[in-house]
Amino acid sequence: MASEEWREEQQYVDHVTRRIHERVDSLQTELGGVKEEVVQIRRNFWDDVTVNVGNVDDITETHFAIRQQAELLSERERRYTNAHGVLKTLTRLLSSPFFGRIDFVEQGSKELERIYIGIGSFRDEETDEFLVYDWRAPISSLYYDHIPGPVSFEAPAGEISGEMTGKRQYVIRHGKIEVMFDAAVTIGDELLMQALGRHADAQMKSIVATIQREQNEIIRNDTSSMLIVQGAAGSGKTSAALQRVAYLLYKHRGSLEANQMVLFSPNPMFNSYVSTVLPELGEENMQQTTFQDYLQHRLGRLFELEDPFDHLEYLLTQQVTPQYETRLEGIRFKSTLAFSDALRRYVDLLLTDHMLFKSVRFRDKVVVSRREIREHFYAFEPSLKMHLRMDQLRKWVLERVDACIEEELHEPWVEDEVELLDHDDYQRAHNQVSRMKSGSDASFDDFAKEREILSRMVVNRRMAKVKRAVKRLAFVDVKGIYRQFFTDDAVLANVFAEDELPSCWREICQQTIEGLDERKLAYEDATPFLYLKELIQGMAINTAVKHLIIDEAQDYSLLQLEVLRRLFPRSRMTALGDLNQSVFAHTAGLGNAQGLVTLYGEERTQLVKLRRSYRSTEEIVRFTRGMIAGGEEIIPFERRGEKPKVVVLERPATHNERVLEEVKSLEESGYSSIAVICKSARESKLVYDQIADALSASLITKETATFVEGIVIIPAYLAKGVEFDAVVIYDGSDEAYHRELERQLFYTACTRAMHELCIVVPGRPSRFITSQQADTYALHPVN
Numbered sequence: 001m002a003s004e005e006w007r008e009e010q011q012y013v014d015h016v017t018r019r020i021h022e023r024v025d026s027l028q029t030e031l032g033g034v035k036e037e038v039v040q041i042r043r044n045f046w047d048d049v050t051v052n053v054g055n056v057d058d059i060t061e062t063h064f065a066i067r068q069q070a071e072l073l074s075e076r077e078r079r080y081t082n083a084h085g086v087l088k089t090l091t092r093l094l095s096s097p098f099f100g101r102i103d104f105v106e107q108g109s110k111e112l113e114r115i116y117i118g119i120g121s122f123r124d125e126e127t128d129e130f131l132v133y134d135w136r137a138p139i140s141s142l143y144y145d146h147i148p149g150p151v152s153f154e155a156p157a158g159e160i161s162g163e164m165t166g167k168r169q170y171v172i173r174h175g176k177i178e179v180m181f182d183a184a185v186t187i188g189d190e191l192l193m194q195a196l197g198r199h200a201d202a203q204m205k206s207i208v209a210t211i212q213r214e215q216n217e218i219i220r221n222d223t224s225s226m227l228i229v230q231g232a233a234g235s236g237k238t239s240a241a242l243q244r245v246a247y248l249l250y251k252h253r254g255s256l257e258a259n260q261m262v263l264f265s266p267n268p269m270f271n272s273y274v275s276t277v278l279p280e281l282g283e284e285n286m287q288q289t290t291f292q293d294y295l296q297h298r299l300g301r302l303f304e305l306e307d308p309f310d311h312l313e314y315l316l317t318q319q320v321t322p323q324y325e326t327r328l329e330g331i332r333f334k335s336t337l338a339f340s341d342a343l344r345r346y347v348d349l350l351l352t353d354h355m356l357f358k359s360v361r362f363r364d365k366v367v368v369s370r371r372e373i374r375e376h377f378y379a380f381e382p383s384l385k386m387h388l389r390m391d392q393l394r395k396w397v398l399e400r401v402d403a404c405i406e407e408e409l410h411e412p413w414v415e416d417e418v419e420l421l422d423h424d425d426y427q428r429a430h431n432q433v434s435r436m437k438s439g440s441d442a443s444f445d446d447f448a449k450e451r452e453i454l455s456r457m458v459v460n461r462r463m464a465k466v467k468r469a470v471k472r473l474a475f476v477d478v479k480g481i482y483r484q485f486f487t488d489d490a491v492l493a494n495v496f497a498e499d500e501l502p503s504c505w506r507e508i509c510q511q512t513i514e515g516l517d518e519r520k521l522a523y524e525d526a527t528p529f530l531y532l533k534e535l536i537q538g539m540a541i542n543t544a545v546k547h548l549i550i551d552e553a554q555d556y557s558l559l560q561l562e563v564l565r566r567l568f569p570r571s572r573m574t575a576l577g578d579l580n581q582s583v584f585a586h587t588a589g590l591g592n593a594q595g596l597v598t599l600y601g602e603e604r605t606q607l608v609k610l611r612r613s614y615r616s617t618e619e620i621v622r623f624t625r626g627m628i629a630g631g632e633e634i635i636p637f638e639r640r641g642e643k644p645k646v647v648v649l650e651r652p653a654t655h656n657e658r659v660l661e662e663v664k665s666l667e668e669s670g671y672s673s674i675a676v677i678c679k680s681a682r683e684s685k686l687v688y689d690q691i692a693d694a695l696s697a698s699l700i701t702k703e704t705a706t707f708v709e710g711i712v713i714i715p716a717y718l719a720k721g722v723e724f725d726a727v728v729i730y731d732g733s734d735e736a737y738h739r740e741l742e743r744q745l746f747y748t749a750c751t752r753a754m755h756e757l758c759i760v761v762p763g764r765p766s767r768f769i770t771s772q773q774a775d776t777y778a779l780h781p782v783n
C-alpha cells in the first residue's frame, strides 16, 4: 500500500488515540470526584438525615430523608460504575482503536463517510463525530456482510441503502499500524489466516475483527426464540455464540443485563476456557453453569446422581455383555419422545389412580397418614388439574401440621426442652408478654403466658423442618411413583402402545429398579425423573433469565431441552451443536429436527448451518471429514500444514516410548499446547502414571476447573469444545475405536488439533481411519 496512504492512516490512529487519551484523563478526574462524593455520602449518611420518630409525621419525614439520601448515593454509585465501564473500554481502544474501515456513500448524498470500526464506539465530544463505531452498531454489519458495491443495512429507523466504495482491514498494536490492506472479499482471508495461524491459548479469543458472514447471521439474529446452529467441528459455533451475547447486550442495553443470560457448557473447565471473551469485548460475563449442576441442585438430596462423565466412562470401558446392551437400549429409549409422552400420560393417569404419598411425621407420630393424603387427593373434583390439587393439598396438610403444633404444646418433651432454652429466648418471651400487657388492659398470668410462648417456640422450631418439607411437597412419593412406572403392569398398559416398547423392556425395568433401590439415579433417568417430578409438583421456574446459550447441544436429549425451556419460560434459546461430535447420536435432540421445532414452534425457530471449519489446517480437516457421514460438506479453510501422521507400531511394547517421542518432537517444533488424548478417564490416568514424569504433563479430569497450559493428558469427552496446537491420539487402534458410538468420539478427539495431528496405533488402525482415502494422511509403520 502506498506509503502516503499508510502515513495518513497512522495520522488518523494518532489523532484518535490522542482524543481517547484526553477523554481518559478527564474521565479519571471525574471518576476521582465521584468516588470522593460516594465516600463522603457514605460517611456522612446519618449526619445528613435527621432521625426523628416522635410521631407519625416525624417518622414519615425521616423516611423520606433517608430515601432521598439513599437515592443520591445510588445515583452517584451508578455514575461511578458507568464511568468505570467506559474507562475500561477506552483503555482497550487506546492500544488498538479500530480494526476495520468502510467507505460509504448514502443514497441521495454525495458525501463519503469513513466508518472506522472497533470493539467500542468513540465520539469526539467537540465535533460530535464518531471517530470509531462499535462493531455492533447497525452500520458495522456492512463490514461483515458485504463486499464493495451497492449495499444496505437495517437501522432502527428502517433500511439504509448506498454504495460501499472501499473496505480496509488493520492490525494495530500499541497505537501503531502493523498490517493494513484493502479487502475485496467479505473479511480478507489474510487477516483470518493470521488469526488462525496463532498458537492455542488457555483462554478462548474473541473473533471480532474477522467474523465471517455466516457467523454474523448467528450473532445478529434477534428474531428467533430458538436459534439452532449446526456446525462442523471448529466452525466457530462457540466463538459466534459469545460474540452474539456481546451483540445482544449492546443492542438491548438498558433492558438486558449479562446476568440475565446463561451459558450451559459441557464441563467446568470449558467455563474457564471461554470466560475471558466477553470481558475482552468490554462486557460483563454471563452466568455459566452445566446441566449436571442443575440436576444436582434439584435432585441431589434425593439420590446419588451419576454424572455424564461417569456415564460415558461406563459406556466406553465396560465389556459388551447382555446387561450392557440392555443399558444401552435403556439409554436410547428413555431419551425418545415416546418415553416422555408416556410420562405425561402417566401423570394424567395419576389423577384418577396410582398416586403414592408418604406420611407426614413428627417425632414418632404420624401427623397425616399417606392414606389420608391419598383420600384427600382423590376427593378433589376429578377435573381439577394436578398443580391445583397440589396447591390445595399443601394447604390442607399445613393446616393439619398447625393443628398438631397446638396438640404438642402440652406434651412432656416440650416441657423438658423449654428448660434447655437459653437466656435470650427467655428474655424474648418476657418482652413479648410485657408488650402484650402494655397494649391492652387484659390481665393474665405472666408466668403461664411466658411458658406458653416458650413452648410454642420449642415446637415451632422443631416443626419448621416438617413445614418446609410440606411446602415443597415432600409428602408426594415421586421416587415411588417413578419406580411404579417400571413395575406396575396396569400403568404400563395405560401409557404405552404395545409396539412402542423395546424388546428388552423387562430387563430395562429390572436395571432401573435395582439402581433406584440403592438410592442411585442413572444419568439417563435423571431428566425423565425430574420431568415427572415437575409435572406432578410443579416447576421451580426462573423468569429473570432472558437468553439461554446451550453449547455442545448435541449432547442434550429433546427432553433435556424441553426441561430447560420450561425452567426458563421467558427465555430465548441458542443451541449450538455438531451431531458428529455426539457420543449418542441416537439420543441427541439436535438429530430430531421435527422434535426440535415443537419446542418453540416453527415460526419462532431458525436453523443455521456452518460448514466451513476454521480451527484446523486444511490437511487435518480433509483427513477428519473422511471419518463421518456427510463429511464432504465440510469446507476447510485454506491454511496449509503437515498431513496427519498415523504411526502404526508393529511391536505394541514400544507404545509409550513412541508417544513420548512424538510429543517431544512436537515440542521441539515449537508447539506449547499439546494434548495426549485418551479414550477414557481410566486410560488417561494409566497413561499419566506411566509417562507424565518424562513430559511434565498435567492430567485433566472431570474435576479440573481451569484450562491448563502446556502438555495435557485428557479423555476425549473432556476435550469437547477446546483446542490444542497439536494432538497425539494415544491409541488409535481398531480395538479402541470401532463401535458407532466411538466414531464420534474419535472424530471429536482428532478435530481438537489446530496445526498437527498424530495418531499412534498399537496394532491395526481404527476402521474410521482406513475407511477413508489414504492420501489424506502419512503412514509411518514402525517395527
Ligand SMILES: Nc1ncnc2c1ncn2[C@@H]1O[C@H](COP(=O)(O)OP(=O)(O)OP(=O)(O)O)[C@@H](O)[C@H]1O
Pocket: 192, 195, 196, 205, 207, 210, 211, 212, 215, 231, 232, 233, 234, 235, 236, 237, 238, 239, 240, 578, 581, 614, 615, 720, 721, 722, 723, 751
Ligand atoms: N471468524 C473467525 N475468525 C477467527 N478465528 C475464528 C473464526 N471462527 C472461528 N475461529 C477460530 O476457530 C476455532 C474454533 O472455533 P470454535 O471453538 O468457536 O468452534 P466450534 O464450532 O465451537 O468448535 P467445536 O464444535 O469443534 O468445539 C477457534 O480457535 C476460533 O478462534
